[in-house]
Amino acid sequence: MHEEMSVAVEEEWLAELCDKLHDLCQPLTALQCRLEIGMMHGRLDTMRAAIEEALHECERMNNRVHTMQTLLSRVLERQQKERRS
């Protein structure tokens, strides 16, 4: 019974982690495309604009990575508690 519950919780976390990973793909794609488009021009001003916008995408990625870290630490904490008990 206890094991079944643990598996269900793990599956729920995995699903949540998948969602977060999916969310991370958005700014990562935007970052890559923005830099590549900036390079296509080859002009200093457009590259600068691309870098500025790319930094904003980095910020979005940082936020999402932070969310994933929090989620993972919750999972690890719970696993440790289960092992102790």
Place this chain on the structure above:
Amino acid sequence: MRVLIIEDDAALGLFLQKGLKLEGHEVGLVTDGEAGLEQALEQSPDLIVLDLSLPKRDGMEVLEAMQGRLTQTSVLVLTGRSAVEERVRCLNMGADDCLLKPFSFHELTARCRVLLRRREQFADPTLRHGDVELNRMERKVTRHGRPIDLTGKEFALLEFLMQARGRCCTRGELLKEVWQMSPDAGTNVVDVYVNYLRKKLSAGDPADDAPVIETVRGEGYMLGVGSGRKPVSRVGGVFGLGARAHA
């Protein structure tokens, strides 16, 4: 090529729009599935870049609603989920290709080019604008069924204008695409050939007096309403072109 991007991530959508415009495409952008479907059915773009996770109506629902209704439009699906089943489902529902996020912009444009090539290969060889028909395979043009004898350049010019489907083509664009000349070349060759075409298209039949090619003052030329087909309305549309002053 006319491209419609349906992507709810504002930043990504804008970057893709910017990049595809740089590649020379006419690009519209909408951020939810409902508006996307509406614009797709209204505009019949050549290519739809469709994200799967969308508000109001998700990408799968959009694909389902478009099934069998947009036979001339290619669909490239963008997905952040790596499950094979999802991609197979998309392809079964009418998508032409799937691209997994994160991706490189260069890969996206390469895939767009493949879809365009494939589309042209299977496309109906006849372009139609009102009573004018141009067969690209047989290199024949008719108006009201009457054959019109055109030179190679005249044919290429008419073909380009017909492909633009009521959009205004600037003289620079025509110089570049039809004559492979610099858009800034100081020549009136475009105006001269438009004149030749107008004469040939209207000669010999009183029913053919409605102008096929209209002048857009200060900008260029477009196929007009005179030949029985309304130009595509772009005012306020997603493709972002404003109203034009007609000569």
